[in-house]
Amino acid sequence: MNLVRTAMLLALLTALFMGIGYMIGGTGGMMIAFIVAAAMNLFSYWNSDKMVLRMHNAVEVDASTAPEFYQMVADLAQNAGLPMPRVFVIRNAQPNAFATGRNPENAAVAASTGLLESLSEEEIAAVMAHELAHVQNRDTLTMTITATLAGAISMLGNFALFFGGNRNNNPLGFIGILAAIIVAPFAAMLVQMTISRTREYAADKRGAEICGNPLWLASALRKIASSAGRIVNEDAERNPATAHMFIINPLNGQKMDSLFSTHPATENRIAALEAMANEISAAPQRPAAPKTQPRNSGPWGREGAGRKGPWS
Structure with a gap:
């Protein structure tokens, strides 16, 4: 099902890319856009993850550079029955x-320094379990390719703005160029919203199962959403096409389940997790908590909040 969804997404974005090329340069522009889109689709499949990690200046860590965090991800991956992903840290004050x-065999998970230093160990485990749920649900390919192509579509719209396109070959004239400038980024944004909003609830549910306690994730979402509205994520602002990939929208603090939010309302996600916790507490047995190192071990100190890692 995810393979079909990814293929449909690629077809839709490719068609949109070609349509913009036609608006800017007529038939010739459409053919050039088709060639570029085909090359980008192939390139994105193999390299889009590296591009996104580079956009956010993510640094890979291992058992020697971030032992507690790395071991936590390893234990959660084992709980989920997943291969060990590559682990990255983003030097950014916004928790995300x-x-x-x-x-899953070529997956990577990334957490910001703000998240590692401001959340408790249980909350960090819940966030990383949510990200591993995306890996397990095979959302990551769709999410990453969407980010790459949506960014390219926005760049094509900017090209039309600055260079005006080829008006001699453009059958739609100025209207076509204006549509490329305004409609193209908007259409790409709608695709991102559709992908992001439908996947988050499923990842929350599965993430809660992986970490063993839905309330850990509910608490983490509450803290991250509060901080995201106050702390500017410069890398995300420069690369808004990647916003839908984060656990909470890094661009602003959305509070409503509206058509124009990249994520479902945080309050709705928390309510779903709390309802899940109530169901678990009423069941005969509770899920086992993930294996983690003692709270006084690792580079961050005892209680979690205010921790400083080796990258500080």
Whole structure:
């Protein structure tokens, strides 16, 4: 099902890319756009994860550079029955995280320094479990390719704005160029919203199962959403096409389940997790908590909040 969804997404974005090319340069522009889109689709499949990680200046860590965090991800991956992903840290004060990669065998998870230093160990585990759920649900390929192509579509619209397109070959004239400038980024944004909003609830549910306690994730979402509205994420602002990949919208603090939000309302996600916790507490047995190192071990100190890692 995810393979079909990814193929449909690629077809839709390619068609949109070609349509913009036609608006800017007529038939010739459409053919050039088709060639570029085909090349980008192929390139994105193999390299889009590396591009997204580079956009956010993510640094890979291992058992020697971030032992507690790395071991936590390893234990959660084992709980989920997943291969060990590559682990990255983003030097950014805004608490947030995302996952990327074309499949579980080539996946990567990334967390910001703000998240690692301001959340408790249980909350961090819940966030990373959510990201591993995206890996397990094979959302990451769709999310990453969407980010790459949506960014390219926005750049094509900017090209039309600055260079005006080829008006001699453009059958729609100035209207076509104006549509490329305004409609193209908007259409790409709608595709991102559709992908992001439908996947978050499923990843929340599965993430809660992986970490063992829905309330850990509910608490983490509440803290991240509060901070995201106050702390500017410069890398995300420069690359808004990647916003839908994060656990919480890094661009602003959305509070409503509206057509124009890249994520479902945080309050709705928290309510769903709390309802899940109530169901678990009423069941005969509770899920086992993930294996983690003692709270006084690792580079961040005892209680979690205010921790400083080796990258500080």
